[in-house]
Amino acid sequence: MGLVAAGVSGLLSRPVHAQEVPPGVIFLVDNHESMQNYPQYLPEAFTPGYYPAPTSPAPGDLGGEGSAGLAINTGCSDPALVSAMSWFDKNSTDTAKNGAIPYDSDGALKSPFFDPNRFYFSRGRRLAWNVKEGPFTINGNDFDGPLNSYGDTLTACYGGVGWDTTDYPYGAVNSPLINECMTCLASKGWWRGPIVTSNTSPGQAGPQQEIGQPPLPPEAFRKWIISGRVLNVRPPKFVAARKALKEVIRTAPQTRMGVATFGEDHGWFDPALMLEPLRPSCDDSFPQINEAALNRARLTQAVNEVDFRNNERSIGEALFSLGGYFSSQKVDNRWATWFQQPINPGWGWPGGWDGGTTDNPYTGQPGAYWGLASNEWLKAPFLDTATGKYFPGQPWEETAPGGRRSVCSESQASAIIVVTGGTPRSDNTVPITKMMDILEANGARHPDGSLLMFDPSNPDTNPNVGGVNYCDLVGSTKAACDYTDYNWPAGHGVGNKNFMDDVSFFLANTDLRGDMPGKQTVRTFVVGYGDSSPMLKSIALAGKGSFFRADQPGSLRDLLLFSVGQSHANSCSAP
Template identity: 60%
Template sequence: MFLLDNSESRLDFPEYLPEVFTPGFDPPPAVPKPGERGYDSDYGHWINTGCTDPALVAAMSWFDKGSPDPAKNGSVSYDNDADFGTTPFFEPDKFYHARGRRIAWAVEDFPWSLSAATSSLDASSYIQGRCYQVTNWDSSPNWYNSPVMKECEQCLATKGWWRGPLITAKTSSWFNDDDFPPTRKLSITGQEPPPPEAYRKWIVSGRVLNVRPPKFVVARKVLKEIINMAPNVRMGVATFGKDHGWFDPPELLSELRPSCDLSFPTINEAALDRPLLMKAVNSTQFRNYERSTGEALFGLGGYFSSQKQDNKWKNWFDQPLSPGYFGWPGCCNGGTYDNADTGQEGIYYGVTADEWLKAPKWGTDPLTGNPWYLPGQPFENGDSNRRSVCFSDQTSAVIVLTDGAPRYDNTVPITRMMEILKAHGAQHPDGALLTFDPSNPETNANPGGVNYCHLFGATQQDCDYTAYNWPTGLARTNKNFMDDVAFFLSRTDLRGDMTGSQTMRTFVVGYGDSSPMLQSIALAGQGRFYRADNPVALRDALMRTLGEIRAPASSAP
């Protein structure tokens, strides 16, 4: 099962567009007027704009519109998937609104080029029109045919990109971004405030984007390539789930394919339906402000369980779990600190009656009248041929493709999982028995549990991170539970209807990120971690991961 990180951060460029400038280059008028460089207007501050500053030109030298090499001139669309219709990602000779960190997104940015669902684009080959959209088509004498508009048009025609105005406190609310000022973003989501580049408006050609596409486009295209070539393996696609309040079940975009009867002795290609799986990848909406890796893994453990056959997941995790200790979730006496960012009460941490078994929900938004849908906890289909685990010697695994450490995670039944593991004598990779003591977590110096961050150039306390991550436990060295989840799933028989031990391994591919927690998750999940910093390395990492999965489980680290 491919677990594709669909967090909003995936919209960012792997490398931000440059904010560098040459001091004193082409200085604006001492008292700039509307339409002149240097003027701080409702549309932004027109400072350090253009395409001729030597420092900026040098920083953009990775792109060359006039180069004969498509790898530098961007003449080939990066993802020309017919599933996107007539608007591939990206059309070389059309222009897109951007920010220094991402393509401008309809939900937060104005003007924008990426749809709210992140699945389609607004592009235009009309250079003058694109430039004037930055001022919302203000055709007054101050702006029509003004120096900054001429600069924009000339840059797009000659360079294929233009660095436009900077959003400041003086920028009108109609023309800034929803996360400006940065403290607003922080207060809403608890995320790190965006860097200064986030508030620089750009217009770039599709050629620029084809040379350096955003992370979500790279991840989506590379994953489709892997799905299209992976030999003799059942595959499915999932993403992090939508916000249910506490535990957020993953969203299953495609169950494992093909069915059991068409998977032996070899995979039936027609039934595998690779185009359908690739369409599932294309349907991913990259707009989740959480990066709930642990919760998603826990939910996929339910998918690989025999719940439909014998209620195994329900027997384990039906409420009340009553952990009995403050800070360890589950009805009816769990709880943790209140959220310092939003004030959300921690006393209700993981106490919903159906917390770990949530069914899908439908409703109507009272403000907009639009229908909404929340996918529930995924379980395998009741049809015996559409089970997640077909054979007793099957290797079941999740490959997490992500670009950062988990965030707004941790609503998982940690105490119950540890009880099950201890009862079966679970061992760490070095052979030591698992321990877990949830009593008095704030003062307990040795709570046990799973934390391997000290093996990856960090300390266990480094993986106790709480900034921009809530809820968390209270015990030092085990405040975050993502690696505990992977440990549980890789060492616990998830099925009572088959011989042998049916476990689920976890592999992690970090795109541009090698956070110690990601590496701890992979080790705990009896998988492996790979970091990839470019599309080629990402493709190689996913192929190597598939090779690891197909090898005997005993070869895992």
């Protein structure tokens, strides 16, 4: 397994020949809410004793408290703050530092990301989102714009302090806080504003800490106003990841490609949302990819359609459902034959006929019925008539004449490339016992050659349930993959409480199709954007792929393209 921390040149691992059967690659895009975060939070740095501390400050005074929060350590002149923001300089002649060029000016987006001549409401960790905080820049679930922004400093600053003129009774003269804000935006292009307290007006407050989620960082409560120039230098994670992936889609040679993301909350198992199945059709893929049918513009638009608002990072559940997409279910009922309920594994596993798992320690939600729905692993799409919301179900391949089959021939290599910003969470509703049963029956082996074993009995007391956990092989410990804090539900077996790497192992070691010769498996590659959690590495190793960490947008693009190149390595030449 390759571990890479920086950009890669000479990306494709070997030449791609016209007579090669192109691999099928699904990009699985992390849509967790944390993808809205900046790669590095805006700084809370300050010089002790620098900020004025008046004894009885009025709203609108430096140090005062108004409807928008407490004006403490605001401004743009504190030496510690100026030093921490030195990565940006609006007066620099270097566009990489002055942000004069929009980071992503894709014409298919509803607004540029970002307009260098406008100002945006932010918090220290991300752009302000109207679902969680105000005043806001991102409106609802529409992450391709239009964004809420302002073209003049006065309007932006009054918005930043809550549009509250009654709290700033200075007549025709602006308050000290407003003057500070306007001066900072004009001279620096950014202003660090008030911090939210318990006294902040509801429309100006937030975010609220969610039950079952880790505590919010202090930066989440600090208000900022920043120009589009700042955002073009250090964009939010989702903007950088989206652009990098689109650049890869526009340039990757001789590859069938599709786009998926983590699915809607279906209760327990949440199938992946297939935004665009593999393109083009088999007939348009050999002996050479038909570029018109590949329709790279449609694939990049699918990336633009991702909504980064999921409160779960369900990599394992998404991988499992994409395994169904690559299976021969529509031809010979293979997936349903394996995963039709009832599954009878015993207590403490999803789908367990005599009980599920512990109750949710954060919300009290019962765990007894974990994964017990009759169609749990085969969920069909449905419309919630009460809300009018459509829930996509388990994706299957297209089998109609001329349709886009997931696997075109026995010589095709298939892969899933995950681009993610963190560790999987709320991600264990997969039929672990049935997958392990199939693998054991087929004599699956670990990378060291030893046979896979899995003993589902009495997981609470069983000292070695087996399964897949490679955290100790990637520079960590098995215990690091047994994390349960802010991660429910989880299994009970020590050494295998989380099942994401079991899923990637299953896909890489199981023949998913009964309708063609050979062994049709799926490899899993993982690119962690700013994250190299042990579980992400274990997923990639178990999936016979590679893990890479990218800390900069440029290296993210390079590593995604490199992963595409590696997916060609298993392709066989057509007869």
